[in-house]
Amino acid sequence: MQMTVIGCGYVGLVTATCFAEMGNRVCCVDSNAKRVDALQHGVAPIFEPGIEPMIQTNQRAGRLTFSTELDTACARSEVIFIAVGTPPAADGAADISQVLAVAARLAACLEQPTVVVCKSTSPVGTACRVQSILDQHCQRRGLSWRHTVVSNPEFLKEGAAIDDFMRPDRIVLGCEDPHAEAVMRSLYEPFVRNHDRILSMSRRAAEMTKYAANTFLAARISYINEIASLCEQLGVDVEQVRKGIGSDQRIGHHFIYAGCGYGGSCFPKDIRALLHMADEQGMQLPILEAVEQRNQLQKTWPLRMLQRELGSLYGRTLAIWGLAFKPGTDDIRDAPSLVLLDALLAGGAQVRAFDPAASDNIAQRYPEAVKKGQLQLFQDPYAVLNNADALVLLTEWKQFRQPDFHLVAQRLRTPLLIDGRNQYDPQAMADLGLRHVGVGRQVAPPASPVLREVV
Template identity: 85%
Template sequence: MQITVIGCGYVGLVTATCFAEMGNRVSCVDTSTQRINALQRGEAPIFEPGIEALITTNLRAGRLAFSTDTAGACSRAEVIFIAVGTPSAADGSADISQIVAVASELGRTLDQPAIVVCKSTAPVGTACRVQSVLDHQCQRRQVAWQHRVVSNPEFLKEGAAIDDFMRPDRVVLGTDDADAERVMRALYEPFVRNHDRILCMSRRAAEMTKYAANTFLATRISFINEIASLCEQLGVDVEEVRKGIGSDQRIGHHFIYAGCGYGGSCFPKDIRAMLQMAAQYDMPMPILHSVEARNQQQKTWPLRMLKRELGNLHGRTLAIWGLAFKPGTDDIRDAPSLVLLDALLAGGSSVQAFDPAASDNIAQRYPEAVKEGQLKLLQDPYAALNNADALVLLTEWKQFRQPDFHLVAQRLRTPLVIDGRNQYDPQTMASLGLRHVGVGRQVAPPAAPVLREVV
């Protein structure tokens, strides 16, 4: 099948590469000449395991091409995916101006009917708006045919996006057009041959499905973090609680790990967009407001623990392991590390940090601190520990799971580990002479309950 993907960002590049891997001929378009030139050399602008190997393989096979010429790339396309950015606007709503601009350009330039697929995460009603834009342009040009618009939201996890695309839990198609559904089913059939996971629904329902999925997962994270906060006060180990509730098949173990908050390009942005959509209809959503508030509070947990253990942090040297919002990516958008770094650098602390992928992005965000030596981004995780007053774990990269704790204890000036991802066992750490502070794992004598007189 001849496919065009507009947008060579995270979603667009993974989509284009995976479709090409299945034998389709795919043209991927972007407005950035620098990005396109790099991709033509097989260099990916994103950090995603396995993506460059797939790009190189499909470039050499002639199934994948990159261009800045939208009209040329779409001239023979049967299916056109729109995968451009929908960043948060000032009021928290999703900015769909790039989607609308692409739709308008397609309406002006396409010389044949096509299936236009909205792949970007966008508010309910966006696909219908794209349809209206395309219809308007067709009427202006007085053409006899109509484009068919499908909503096909992505469900990719950074760090595992290729596997998610190749082996999807489900493929959601938003369309009421039988021909469009047939083509889209044929396109995705190789990815779901063992078990048909294609769900067809209305365009608006497909768009809402994406937002509902992400906000529900964020809710689970904020819920367990709130339970962890109470566990700290009651002398309960939240890890025992997590295992206890996760064993219930109705709940499961996914997304109930206490930590220092979620970040990234999806959950924070999608919750803000969902709240803004609800506000437009004067619809209160107290649960999602609480999810967002809990997460913002949770991101301050590492700083609060440092202050509790060390007191005044001015002049202190702190080591940080992990800067990306999650392992497997270099993405630092809304990462808990930014909240901690902002506070430490503003408060006069020195920071020695290591991350296997995200250091360059952090350096671009804090150029003055790096230049002045207040923030050191190191190439060796153990070098970050030298004479530090504490180690703070923020991202659970695999290489941090079983470090040399004897070396950790030797390098730290103060044997304190703030474990923002509950990676380590407190008893094991104590046996090695390290003080371990985990999320919801500070076991202390429970406070006496407040007795109220019964009237």
């Protein structure tokens, strides 16, 4: 199938590459000439495991191309995906101006009936607005046919986006037209051959499904963090509670890990957008308001624990492992690390940090602190430990799961480990000479000295 994907960002690039992998001829269009030039040379603008080799393979096969020329790319396309950004506005609303601008461009350049797919996460009613823009143009031109608009929200996890697209849990199609639905089902059929996971519904329902899914998952995270806070006060280990409730099939184990809060481009933005949608309807969503408030409080947990253990942080040297909002990505949008770094740098602390992917983005955000040497970014996770007063784990990258704890304890000036992801066992850390502070976990007593028999 001949396709165009508009937007070479995270969603658009993954969408274009995976459809090309299945044999479709895909042109991915973006107005950013520098980004397109890099992609034409096989260099991805995003950090996503596996994406660059797939891009290069499909480029060589002639199935995947990149361009800045929207009109040319769309001329022969049977299906066009809109995957441009919908960033949050100051009031929390999703800014759909790029989506509507693309719709206007398409209305002017399309010369044949086309299936137009809204892939961008957009408020309820956006696909209908795109349909209206296209319909009005066709009517003005006196055309006897119309384009059909489909809402097809994405459910991709950063760091696992390729696998999510190739092996989807479900594919949601918001369709109002049988032909468009048939085209979309044909397009997605290779991804669901072993089991039909395609769900058809109205366009408005599809848009709402995306927001409801993300905000529900965010609510689970904030809920377990709220329980963890109470566990800390009651002397209960939240890890035991997590396993206890997770074994209930009605609850399950997903998204009930206590930690220092969620971040990224989806959960925070989508909660604010849904709250804004409710406000426009004269409604309040107190549960989601509480989810957002809990998460903002949770992001301050590492700082509060450092202050509790060390007192004033002025002049202290603090080591951080992990800066991205989650492992497998270089994305720092709304990351808990930003809350901690803002406070530490403003409070006069010295920060030494390591992240396998996100250091460049952090350096761009804090150029003055890097220039002054107050924030040092290292290529070696153990180098950040030298003479530090504490180690703070913020992102659970795999390489942090089984580090050399003897080396950690040896290099730290103060053997304090603030575990913002409950990665480690408190007693095991205590036995190694480290004071472990976890989320909703009790600090284990230091290991008892070994009594040797006197001969």
